[in-house]
Amino acid sequence: MTASPPTPPGPDDGISRRGLLGLAAVGGAGLVVGGAAGGALAASVAGAASGSGSTTRYDFYGGHQAGITTPAQDRLHFAAFDLADGATRDELASLLADWTDAAARMTQGLEVGETGAVDGSPYAPPEDTGEALGLPPSGLTITFGFGPTLFETAEGVDRFGLADRRPPALEPLPRFTGDALDPARSGGDLCVQACADDPQVAVHAIRNLSRIAFGRASLRWSQLGFGRTSSTSTSQVTPRNLFGFKDGTANLKAEEPAEVAEHVWVSSEQGPDWMVGGSYLVARRIRMIIESWDRVQLAEQEDLVGRTKGEGGPLSGGTEFAPIDLDATDADGTPAIAADAHVRLAHPDVNGGIRLLRRGYNFVDGNDELGRLDAGLFFLSFQNDPARFVTVQRSLARDGLNEYLRHVGSAVFAIPAGVPEGGSIGDALLA
Structure with missing residues (x-):
């Protein structure tokens, strides 16, 4: 999918009071540059340096759905839905058509429906909930x-x-070693991934799609995310996860179209026809045992990850983007990167060359009954076969980090290809 060129700022654009509040909340998030699926990057737009997303727009329609190779935005609202008992195929088709129309409008910064939040009858509920009035598109993608x-x-x-x-x-994904899955945070008939550089824009998207679904589908579970934990474009700096380490250094990038085609998009040989050009999404809610991790010595933290905490360079030597040398040894002959280090077990050389496109997010959902942070990583990965994820996850069964991680939610979804303007996201499936 190709991104629309950024729209020049108008008289109502720029950093609003809402944008300034968002900037303060994220502690001055880094520059997010407009981009496109398939590797074409749009220039940065006015206000982008604030982290607010400003006027960046991504087309909803196109060959691939946005929100996969699109440069990862800073905020996420992910939701899984179940169809209502007794829902018909026609109701499923109408829901997907209504969602498509609403998504196409919201990604362009428009209100849902012709009358939106304030221009309809005063005696009927508004077509749009209104909390995004006056806010720019903020790079919103809906997948x-x-x-x-x-x-x-x-x-x-x-x-x-x-x-x-x-x-x-x-x-359905198999059960993995160490899984402690909550059924209420797993599965779902449908999923919607809304990413934006303003949290209110992402929440507005899911809120309105939930409202549109009333009577046809209901929300099963959802997850808010902040502070992306991977970069999907070379235009982005590598972010940090809640363990304080740079995350996603070796992630697939939109500027690697051949690699993306090999590892992410479903080919005609893989099929079926309605999935060609699509992908598969794995979602995992991974709780981090923050309090235990914070008592681990720095050297042990680095050994468990396999990278330095500051620069992010591999322990085999070099700066952040230096190739990882799995055969490197220290002066005493011990492996520079431990046998149970995360970067070793996740490395393509250990997993038959498999690479995943990750779009994870940090989350902090308050504290539990013991006063511990309910926080961690909402892991999202795209691949052209979920079996690729299964291979990597089974390799990570020996990961030393598992002492500090709990997988508590899990789901897998087929992500169809994009649709042409005027079509519905359900057309190819339901044809």
Whole structure:
């Protein structure tokens, strides 16, 4: 998908009071540059240095859905939905069509519906909830996906006549070592990923799509995220996760179209036809045991990760982007990167060359009943076969970091290709 060129600032553009509040909340987030799926990058726009996203716009329509190779925005609102009991195939089609229309408008900074939040009848609910009035598009992308249960329930019921259109690759993820999954934070018939550089813009998107779904689908679970934990473009600096380490240094980038085609997009050989040009999304809610981690010595933290905490360079030597040498040894002959170090076990050389496109986010959801932070990483990865994620995750069963991690939520979704203007995200599936 190609991004629209940034719109020149108008009289109402620039940094609003809301944008300034958002900037203060994120502690001065770094520059986010406009970009595009497929590797084409738009120039940075006025106000982008504030982290507010300003007037950056991404087209909803196109060959691939936005929000995959788009330069990762700073904020996330992710939601999974279940179709209502007794919902029909026609109701599913109408919901996806209504969502498509609303998403296409919101990503351009427009209100939902023709009358929006304030121009409709005073005796009827507004078409738009209104909390994004006066806010710029802020680089909003909205990405839709279909879960395994949309095609067939766990009980084997084909509610919508879609069982024969289910991709063979779309299977519930297996249970992994150390999983402590909460069913209330896992699965779902449909998913929506809303990313933006203003949290209120992302929340507005999910709120309005939830309202539109009323009577046809209901929210199953959702997750707010802040401070992206990976970069998907060379225009972005590498961010840090809540353990304080740079995350996503070796992530796939939009400027690597051949690599993205090999690892992310579903090819015609992989199919089915309606998924060609799409991808598969894995979502994992990973709670970090922050209080225990904060008592670990710096040298041990670096050994567990396999990188220095400051520069982010691999312990095999060099600066952040230096190639990782898995065979390097210290003066005493011990491996420079430990056998249970995260970067070793996640490295493509250990996993048959597999690379994942990650778009994770930090989260802090208050504290638990013991007063510990309910915080961690909301892991999102795109790949052209979920089996690739399974391979890497099984490799990470030996990861020394697991002592400080708990996987508490999990889901997998088929992400269809983008759609042409005037189409619906459900057209290819339901044809």
